[in-house]
Amino acid sequence: MSNVNQVRISVENLSRNFQEVHPGLTKQEAMEESNRCLYCYDAPCITACPTGIDIPTFIKKIASGNVLGSAKTIMTANPIGASCARVCPTEELCEGACVLNHSTKPIMIGNLQRYATDWAIQNEQILFQPGKKNGKTVAIIGGGPAGLASARELGRLGYDVTIFEAEEKAGGLNTYGIVSFRLPKEISYWEVKQVESLHVRIRTNTRVGKDISVEAILENYDIVVLAIGMSSVPDIGVSGEDLAGVYDAIEFVKETKTKPISNQFLKKRVAVIGAGNTAIDGATCSVRLGAANVKVLYRRTIEEMTAYEFEYEFAKQDGVEFRWLTAPKRIIGDGQGHVKEIECIKMELGEPGEDGRRRPVPIEGSEFTLEVDAVIKAIGQSRYVDLIEEFALEHNGGVIKIDHNTFQTSNEKVFACGDVIFGKGQGEAMVVSAAQQGKETAHAIHKSLFHSVTETS
Amino acid sequence: MADLRINLAGIESPNPFWLASAPPTNSGYQVQRAFEAGWGGAVWKTLGDPILNVTSRFAAVSFNGQRVAGFNNIELITDRPLEVNLKEIYETKKRFPNHTIIASLMVEPSQEKWHEIVKKVEDVGVDGLELNFGCPHGMAERGMGSASGQVPELVEKQTYWAKEAAKTPVIVKLTPNITDITVTAEAAVKGGADAISMINTINSLAGVDIDSWNTIPHVGGIGAHGGYCGPAVKPIALHMVGECARNPRINIPISGIGGISNWKNAVEFLLMGATSVQVCTAAMHHGFRIVEDMIEGLDHYLDERGIASVMDLVGKSVEKYSNWGDLDLNYKVVAQINNDICINCNKCHIACEDTSHQCIDMLKDPSGNSLLKVREEDCVGCNLCAIVCPVDGAIDMIEIPSGLPPMTWNERQAALGVVSCESNK
Numbered sequence: 001m002s003n004v005n006q007v008r009i010s011v012e013n014l015s016r017n018f019q020e021v022h023p024g025l026t027k028q029e030a031m032e033e034s035n036r037c038l039y040c041y042d043a044p045c046i047t048a049c050p051t052g053i054d055i056p057t058f059i060k061k062i063a064s065g066n067v068l069g070s071a072k073t074i075m076t077a078n079p080i081g082a083s084c085a086r087v088c089p090t091e092e093l094c095e096g097a098c099v100l101n102h103s104t105k106p107i108m109i110g111n112l113q114r115y116a117t118d119w120a121i122q123n124e125q126i127l128f129q130p131g132k133k134n135g136k137t138v139a140i141i142g143g144g145p146a147g148l149a150s151a152r153e154l155g156r157l158g159y160d161v162t163i164f165e166a167e168e169k170a171g172g173l174n175t176y177g178i179v180s181f182r183l184p185k186e187i188s189y190w191e192v193k194q195v196e197s198l199h200v201r202i203r204t205n206t207r208v209g210k211d212i213s214v215e216a217i218l219e220n221y222d223i224v225v226l227a228i229g230m231s232s233v234p235d236i237g238v239s240g241e242d243l244a245g246v247y248d249a250i251e252f253v254k255e256t257k258t259k260p261i262s263n264q265f266l267k268k269r270v271a272v273i274g275a276g277n278t279a280i281d282g283a284t285c286s287v288r289l290g291a292a293n294v295k296v297l298y299r300r301t302i303e304e305m306t307a308y309e310f311e312y313e314f315a316k317q318d319g320v321e322f323r324w325l326t327a328p329k330r331i332i333g334d335g336q337g338h339v340k341e342i343e344c345i346k347m348e349l350g351e352p353g354e355d356g357r358r359r360p361v362p363i364e365g366s367e368f369t370l371e372v373d374a375v376i377k378a379i380g381q382s383r384y385v386d387l388i389e390e391f392a393l394e395h396n397g398g399v400i401k402i403d404h405n406t407f408q409t410s411n412e413k414v415f416a417c418g419d420v421i422f423g424k425g426q427g428e429a430m431v432v433s434a435a436q437q438g439k440e441t442a443h444a445i446h447k448s449l450f451h452s453v454t455e456t457s
Numbered sequence: 458m459a460d461l462r463i464n465l466a467g468i469e470s471p472n473p474f475w476l477a478s479a480p481p482t483n484s485g486y487q488v489q490r491a492f493e494a495g496w497g498g499a500v501w502k503t504l505g506d507p508i509l510n511v512t513s514r515f516a517a518v519s520f521n522g523q524r525v526a527g528f529n530n531i532e533l534i535t536d537r538p539l540e541v542n543l544k545e546i547y548e549t550k551k552r553f554p555n556h557t558i559i560a561s562l563m564v565e566p567s568q569e570k571w572h573e574i575v576k577k578v579e580d581v582g583v584d585g586l587e588l589n590f591g592c593p594h595g596m597a598e599r600g601m602g603s604a605s606g607q608v609p610e611l612v613e614k615q616t617y618w619a620k621e622a623a624k625t626p627v628i629v630k631l632t633p634n635i636t637d638i639t640v641t642a643e644a645a646v647k648g649g650a651d652a653i654s655m656i657n658t659i660n661s662l663a664g665v666d667i668d669s670w671n672t673i674p675h676v677g678g679i680g681a682h683g684g685y686c687g688p689a690v691k692p693i694a695l696h697m698v699g700e701c702a703r704n705p706r707i708n709i710p711i712s713g714i715g716g717i718s719n720w721k722n723a724v725e726f727l728l729m730g731a732t733s734v735q736v737c738t739a740a741m742h743h744g745f746r747i748v749e750d751m752i753e754g755l756d757h758y759l760d761e762r763g764i765a766s767v768m769d770l771v772g773k774s775v776e777k778y779s780n781w782g783d784l785d786l787n788y789k790v791v792a793q794i795n796n797d798i799c800i801n802c803n804k805c806h807i808a809c810e811d812t813s814h815q816c817i818d819m820l821k822d823p824s825g826n827s828l829l830k831v832r833e834e835d836c837v838g839c840n841l842c843a844i845v846c847p848v849d850g851a852i853d854m855i856e857i858p859s860g861l862p863p864m865t866w867n868e869r870q871a872a873l874g875v876v877s878c879e880s881n882k
Contacts, residue, residue, distance in 0.1 A: 035522040038847050041807035042819065063521065102800040103848050 008318065009287060014261045017288035018180040021314075025108070030115040034063040037107050040099055045109060048097035050436045051078035055094055059112055071120035072127050074113055079152035079439070080145050080191045082117035083174045084432045085110050086183050089308045093432070121190045130198040131158030136449060139164060139221035141208050144172020145431050146418025147227035148195050149438025155198025157446050163200060164217070166207040168258075170195075172229055173431060176254040179281045181288065185257055214390045218413075223445050226391065226400065226409070226416040227438065230381035236273060240331025241377075245339035249274070249282035249378035256285050265289035268373035271342050272296045273328055275305040279378035280315045286376065287318040294320045295370065299327035299347050299360040325349075325360065329367060331375055341369045355424060384420070399423040406448065407441040417441040459759035460766040461752065463497075465710045465732040466626040466651035468585045470557040472497035473723065473767055474751050477714050477735035478561035478587060478630075480532060481745070485545030489552060494745035495752055498557030500735060501546060503534035503589045504578065505563040505601075510536050513674040516663035518689065527689035528738045529663035531674065531681055533595045534563050539577065547581040558582075559628065562619070563589040563601050566611055571618040585625045587712075588616060588650075590641070591632035591657025593684045603632035603657065609644035616648025626651035628712060631697075633690075634660050638697045642707045653701065654712035654735065656694045658684025687738035691716030695729055702730025702775045719747075720754030727767065728774035782867040790838040790854040792817070792831045798851040801827045805842035805852060813841045833857070 010016045025033065037059040045055040054073055061070035074081040090096070090110035098106035120127065136159050140147045143165035151161045169175050171188035196202060206212055217224055233248040235241050249272070255262075270286040272279050275298035286294045296315070298305060301324045305312065316322075325347040334340035346366035349358035383398020394401040394410040400421050402408060407415045417437035422429045461472040475498035476482050476491050483502045491499055510533055518527035535542060550558050560578040564570040575586060590606030597604040605611040612629065619627050629645035631638055633656035642653050660682050664673035672680025694715020701707045713731030717723055718739040726734050739747055759767060794805070794817070806829055809817040816835035820828045831842075843852040 031522050038802045038804060040801075041803035043803075044801070099800040099802045 009290075011266065011290045014263060014266075014288065014290055018256060018261060020184055021181045024118050025111050025115045030062055030112060033108050034059045034112055036100075037063070038099065044097040044099060045094040045107075048093045049077075050093070050430065050432045051081075051084075051439065052436075053077040053081065053094075053113075055109055058116060059107065059109070062112060062116055067116055067119045068123075068125060070116035071125065074116055075120075075127050075194065078432065078435050079149040079195065080174060080188075080431065080435050081113060082121060082187050082191055083145075083178075083183055084435065085113035085117055086187065087174075087178055088432050089310070089430070091310065092308070117187075121187065126197045127194060128152070128156055128198060131156045133160065134158040134450070136160065136223065137221045138162070138223045138225060138445065139217050140225040140227060141217070142172065142227040142229055142418070142420075143167075143170030143192070143202055143204075144227060144229050144418060145174060145434040146229070146420075146438040146441075147172070147225065148191060149435040150225050150227060150417060150442045151200045151438075152195045152198060153439050153442030154445065155195065155200045157442065159223075159445075161198075161200040162221070163195075163202045164206045164208050164212065165202055165204045168204055170202050170204060176257055177250055177278075177281075178431075179253055179285055180257055181284075182281075209387050209390050214387075218391075222413065223449075224391075224414045225441055225445070226388075226393070226414060226420055227418045227434075227441075228384050228387060229419040231384050232382055233278075233377045233379060234382040236328060236377055236379060238328050238330045240333060240339070243331055243333045243339045244337050245374045246331060247282075247374065247376045249278045249376050250381070252376055253278070253281050253285055256289070261289065263290060265291045265374065267292045269371060270294045270374045270376060271328075271370060271372045272376045272378055274298065274378035274380070275300075275307055275322070276378060276380070277307050277311050279376075280307045280311040280320075282376040282378050283315050283320045284318045286374070287320060291374075294318075296320055296322045297326045297328060297342075297344060298322070298324055300357070301325060301349065304357050327360065327362065328375075332369070339372060339375055342372050342375055343367055343369045381419075388420070396423065406444045407437065408444070408448070415441050415445060459756055459764060460768075461497075461756060461759075462766075463732055463768060465712060466585075466628070468498075468557060468559070468626050468628075468652075470497040470733060471555055472752055473727065473731075473733045473755075474498075474748050475500060475557065475559070475712070475733050475735045476740060476745075477737040478503050478559075478589065479737040479741075480530075481737060481740050483535065484537070485549045488545075488549050488558070491740075491745045491748075492549070492553045492556045495748045496556070496745065498559065498584075498733065500559040500561050500587050501542065501583075503561040503563045503592070504539055504542055504574065505534050507536055507538055508533045508595075511676045513676050516674040516683070517687070518663060525687055525738065525742045527661075527663075527685055528687035528741070529661045529674075529683040529685050530658070531594050531676075531683040534561075534589070534592070539574075543577060543581045546578070546583060550582045557584045559585045559587050561587045561589050561630070563592070563596060565601065566605050566615055568618040568621075571615060572622040575619055575622040579624055583625060585628060585651075586619060586623055587628040587630050587654060588619055589630050589657070590615070591630045591655075593632060593634050593658055593660045594682055603634050606630075606632040606641060606657075607635050609641050612641050612644040613648040616645050616650050620649040628652040628654050630657055630714075631655040632657045633693060633697055633715075637700075639700050639704050639707060642701045642704070646707055646709055650709060652710040652712060652732075653707070654714055655697050655701070656690070656715045658686045659690055659693065661685030686715065688716045688718055691718075691722060695725060698726060698731055699729045699775065699778045702772055703778055720751045720758065723751060723755060724758060724770065727770040728772070729778065730772045730775050732768070732771050780867075782870075783865050785863040785865055786869065787859045787861040787864050789857045789859050791833045791836040791857055792838070792840075792842050793853045793855045794829050794831055794842075795851055795853065796828055798848055799829060800848055800851070801829065802847060803827075803829065804845045804847065805829060808841050808845045813837075813839055817842060 039056045058070045058073040094109045095106045140163045143163045170192045174188035270291045272283045329343045329345045332341040346363045347360035350361040353359045385398040400416040418434040463473045478500040482499045488499045514532040516529045517525045520526040560583040592602035596602035629650040710732045712733045713726035714735040723734045806817045816832045822828045846852045
């Protein structure tokens, strides 16, 4: 493992560790792979894609040399198709459904999608035209996957769209939350630019409820789309969480995407709490920042882990250690306000809880301590409950209640999509699903205002 | 180990694999390398008055990323002095006495010219002659190659002249750029040919560059038609070999040429009446070493079937090749989909639905899994579904006994008292 690590990770040049891990397909590779696609009729890969990309068609277009058309096919169905080409769990979606799983090996759909969208990015293509203005105004709160997808569709339908984005740049999770070596922020920026090319205004550094009031939004726009996603990582609920050296995984990843790579983690020992995809990101970022040892502590087992299999494999190849059935009990400081140790307790699985997963139960007297220099919390995300309540929308613990056919909230001029409507027990909160919800929300808005079938071609 | 030796009109060869007269047989160096690799024979690059060539000579057609599905050339006959070629033929034959060297010849249609060149090449010890009446480009503009090969009288006359002087067997190489190749084949027989070979290349323009709008290939911005060969032409060549083989008036051996790329292709040509096969494009694509697999594959094929000699294959499928009017109207096959092998790409469905007879249904089994099924009563047995199916064994064409005795169109028309379709000549 350490040999692999030495090849993959440079301690001399930390920035190099954050360059995209996988090179894209060469033209030759793309041609060979695209020609291997059977061009199925009623293809299962299309059904398996949450955004319903016509995959055989975009692949055939690569094979025919119509790469621009290929990129259009992808981006028409999925406004953040360049990001999804990199971050989708393709083996669970399109590639998992490929009929060639039953005869040879599946087509590399994700890599081909990346090839076509990379071509469009490198050739600075603008793929869509704004629709004829229909006189309606829409405010979209949040410029992440769901908000962008919604804005893209509304822009093509002729709406006057303004996105309110709290951060300096739009793109949401794709810009800030997914590690650079998986998804460079330039990819997300290009998708944002595609949306802006449809005359969508993006007001960045504008936090609704602070920089602009909820009332002003509700008053000044015909329609409001709430695509605010989720907030920071909540507290674990143990002592010592306020010590220096304790990080929110999302903030931690964001720093690596927005600031020069620092060497403060060089040779440090890091414990990551949680075993979802964000925990993996926190762990692999730590390795890439030069940490000497990185342990993922999870109170359940590998079976209950929510990280994708390929993410888990990737972390193991980075040398990350996994400690199952291990929960933090308290974080211990060095007396000067900095993390020194973390006390853990061993767990065992008891009876299944509400979500069907077996509950972890502490084993009396099994406490032990690990010496660590940093603790990264990745146990999920909290909700923007305050903002939702300012909009006076019905919600369930920060999950906005909607009509699932129309994406309409309890206020009929306010629609919601993306992580803000993603509740427990709904499977995975995938970027690609947020994009699809954004699209569907736009179509639902159009239907409610014009009672017409959506035609965006 | 089966006996791979052949005898074509008295020309003996250690195996049926010959290099066709083309760039691979341009020099003694190349032919000797070919013999070292295992080729049984070589038809030397066509001799005649040396010509001038242009640069940019070849082009190929790719299909879905597969290189050299078809190949096109505008190179002419040898551009080396006759004396140099003769010297190298002599040296090569001396080093490889058991291998076959055929001299391909092309001169102006005059008796004197033919006598002169036949004598010269036979003096250096060739095993046979091949009269090039086939090259479709360049030389044809000067009244040679396919220009003379398209005129039955010229084929007959020139064959006769060559035969007047020849002591070794004369093979006449025919052009496919003609409506009915059996007409020129018969002319060769009348002229006294000992064998015929086919096909030479087909008139072709490989492509047009959609960026520069130049032809492919082009010579300084101007193109000219070339000769087409390679895997894409194999069915055309096989048809022409078959038509000659089954024609009772063309009762001389055949050397088959056209898209032969492996031992299986060779077996097809042998079964359809060829005694030797000539190969060019496959060697140009991969080098002479491909012959090792050709020889071994053929040998294993014969051994598996207990066939002692490759000569026992020659012409065995000819009697199975006939006219449309001799086909049984009461023979019926239908498609059958094997759902345990099928991967549900639905290509058979959409091909049948859009372009054939709408008889493959996309269904769900009781557990909701996709299932393709043929409505046999509507299936015309066209084979399209089996052709487009990407998985071996997923679709079988099954014979359905019609319960009726065989009845051909010709028999039916005769029974109806109508003049039957005139059978092939």
